[in-house]
Amino acid sequence: DVKVTQSSRYLVKRTGEKVFLECVQDMDHENMFWYRQDPGLGLRLIYFSYDVKMKEKGDIPEGYSVSREKKERFSLILESASTNQTSMYLCASRGGVYSNQPQHFGDGTRLSIL
């Protein structure tokens, strides 16, 4: 079974801090994704990566950056955290390029910015 592991289930940070959310997958998947989930807004795509050192903006990239130095690891960075970035963050991975493969999700990180 594919395992996608997010480093923290719960995280509390202060406004202005630089925040790192880490995600690791164990299936050698090319594609990795970061979403945030807010009540009433569903899941929104922040960034994704289809190869090492490659990234593409999703629908809401403002205030975020990402890093993919190794195939198994995809990091989401909040450069200067703000209270409106309090949310549930979900990481996912998928094999193949334009493929009929499912996305596999981690259990999420609930991030609170105070």
Place this chain on the structure above:
Amino acid sequence: SQQGEEDPQALSIQEGENATMNCSYKTSINNLQWYRQNSGRGLVHLILIRSNEREKHSGRLRVTLDTSKKSSSLLITASRAADTASYFCAPMDTGRRALTFGSGTRLQVQP
């Protein structure tokens, strides 16, 4: 980017009843996927239906796809309390790499 719109937003049924959730989308797709999310957890893939398929079954799940109407439905038969969760459809646009999701249908199955 395209996302599916699920309907209804919330559904409450008794154990043993069937649950039907609908999904509409706007543009041409390669496939459409359904996911489940238990409270406070990540999404779990349920079923994928390709654009050239009309119906697919997996255990108690039945998914239909009508590309002419740009709609899909998920039927859960003989529901159980453990089916209580949010359900999301995710249409995969032709040529895109990432799935997008709507707000989902919250299903409550009363024991």
